Amino acid sequence: MAVVSIGLKPALDRMAKDVDILFDTWLKVPGDSRAKLYEAMRHAAIGGGKRLRPMLIVAACEVFNVDRDSAMRAGFAVECIHVYSLIHDDLPCMDDDDLRRGKPTVHKAFDEATAVLAGDCLLALAFEILGEKATHADPFVRAELMAELARASGPAGMGGGQMMDLEAEHRELDLPAVTRLQQLKTGALIGFCLEAACIMARIPPEHRTHLRGYARDLGLAFQIADDLLDVEGDEENTGKRVGKDAEAGKATFVSLLGVDRARQQAEMLVDQAIDHLRDFGEEADMLRAIARFAIERTH
Ligand code: GRG
Numbered sequence: 025m026a027v028v029s030i031g032l033k034p035a036l037d038r039m040a041k042d043v044d045i046l047f048d049t050w051l052k053v054p055g056d057s058r059a060k061l062y063e064a065m066r067h068a069a070i071g072g073g074k075r076l077r078p079m080l081i082v083a084a085c086e087v088f089n090v091d092r093d094s095a096m097r098a099g100f101a102v103e104c105i106h107v108y109s110l111i112h113d114d115l116p117c118m119d120d121d122d123l124r125r126g127k128p129t130v131h132k133a134f135d136e137a138t139a140v141l142a143g144d145c146l147l148a149l150a151f152e153i154l155g156e157k158a159t160h161a162d163p164f165v166r167a168e169l170m171a172e173l174a175r176a177s178g179p180a181g182m183g184g185g186q187m188m189d190l191e192a193e194h195r196e197l198d199l200p201a202v203t204r205l206q207q208l209k210t211g212a213l214i215g216f217c218l219e220a221a222c223i224m225a226r227i228p229p230e231h232r233t234h235l236r237g238y239a240r241d242l243g244l245a246f247q248i249a250d251d252l253l254d255v256e257g258d259e260e261n262t263g264k265r266v267g268k269d270a271e272a273g274k275a276t277f278v279s280l281l282g283v284d285r286a287r288q289q290a291e292m293l294v295d296q297a298i299d300h301l302r303d304f305g306e307e308a309d310m311l312r313a314i315a316r317f318a319i320e321r322t323h
Contacts, residue, residue, distance in 0.1 A: 032079075032313040039075045039082065039099075046100045050149065064134045064142040069107045072125030074321070076246075076314065077102045077217050083310035084221030084235065097159040098169060098220045101150040102213060105177050108146035109213075111139050113186070147177070160224055168223045176216035185209025189274070197275040203244065206277075210250075211243030234300045238311065241297035246318040248290040251278040253323065290319045 047069040053062040078099025085095035114121040114129040115136065121129050131139035153159065154169045175181055185208030192205065218239040222232045254267035255278050270279040278286045297315045301308045 032310065032317055035083075035310065036075065036079055039079050040073075042096060043075050043078055043100060043103055044070050046096070050153075060134060060138055061141055061145065064130050064138045065146060067127070067133055068111050068124075068130050068142060069104075069146065072127065073103075073107070074323075075103060076318075077106055077213060080214065080217035080311075080314060081220055083308075083314060084218050085224065086310060087304055087307050088221060088225030088227065090221060090224045093158070094160055094224055095221070097153055097156075098224065099217075101153045101159075101169075101173060102216060102220070104146045104150035104153070105173065105182075106213060108143040108150075109177070109182060109186075111143040111146070115139060118186075118190070165223060165226070169220055172219050172223060173216055176212040176219075181208055181212030181216075182210075185212065192274045193272060199277075199280050202275050202277060202280060206244065206247040207240070210247045211240065214243040214246065215239040234303060238297045238300040238315070241293045241300065242315050242318055245290045245293035245297065245315070248277045248286050248293070249319045249321065251276040252283065252286060252290070253321075254278075255283060287319075294319055 047066065051062050051066050051069065053059050053066070078096065081099040081102065082092065082095045085092070085098075110124055111130045113119050114124055115131055122132050123129060127133070129139070130142055134142075150173060151170055154173060155166055157166075159169065160166050177183060179187070185205055188201075188205040189209055197205065215236065218235040219232070222229075222235060251267060251269070254269065254276075257267075267276060267278060269276045277289070281289060294315045298312050301311055304311075
């Protein structure tokens with residue numbers, strides 16, 4: 025069934041089930057001393073998360089009629105990278121968080137060494153999945169997917185953004201600097217989702233401008249919404265309207281713009297993201313719905 029014929033909510037519910045099944049299949053716990061590693065990976069990966077990144081790949085693949093199995097494998101690979109980044113982001117040497125997706129973080133439920141390994145193994149798993157023939161018949165397409173995911177998650181992408189974020193504790197960032205940081209930390213993986221669909225559909229790079237613009241605006245809107253949710257959560261829990269990052273002395277979109285202007289900016293970016301899709305018909309409706317969801321979500 026085409027994804028455009030069903031709404032975003034049921035599509036996300038179906039995606040959550042499909043991604044859980046894939047993690048369950050790939051992470052069967054062995055009967056040897058690696059069991060704890062697999063249990064830790066399952067703890068982080070199964071039963072939680074919005075699964076927005078795989079949804080983005082599937083929705084973008086719908087635009088170009090790429091088959092759902094290929095789209096799902098690329099989506100599963102990007103979710104592996106995302107979960108790995110969350111495990112490492114929660115470690116005591118990074119954000120030092122106790123809870124993630126409503127459960128104890130991996131280093132709390134297991135231990136730090138296991139959490140580092142669980143993240144590393146999810147990172148490796150992403151490339152194993154992309155490299156397999158079932159992802160795409162053309163080895164050049166598979167190689168391009170792997171190179172693009174490596175770029176998006178490495179020092180020129182998410183990893184580099186995380187370094188900028190760590191350094192932000194020691195310096196005052198202005199709006200362009202926060203924008204750059206977030207374009208790498210959160211935006212690069214979102215960018216990969218649209219790029220992956222273009223790669224699998226063999227869309228030439230010069231024809232990817234609109235989807236790249238959509239990804240850029242969506243990534244920023246998504247991050248501003250995250251900052252707004254952080255402030256609202258803080259207000260609910262502590263009565264303070266600050267947010268965790270701002271409390272740690274880090275500049276955020278909300279600390280720099282204020283709540284109202286940040287919300288306006290996010291709404292403007294979503295309109296702009298949707299406008300990038302003007303040349304597409306209803307086959308891009310799910311991408312439009314995802315853009316709206318990015319700022320309407322409650323978690
Ligand atoms: C070791 C090279 C290297 C990198 C480590 C730790 C790290 C890289 C990166 C951290 C990246 C990170 C945690 C970004 C935050 C992105 C973000 C907004 C996460 C929340 O995403 P959602 O809302 O979460 O999609 P769910 O739980 O719904 O999946």
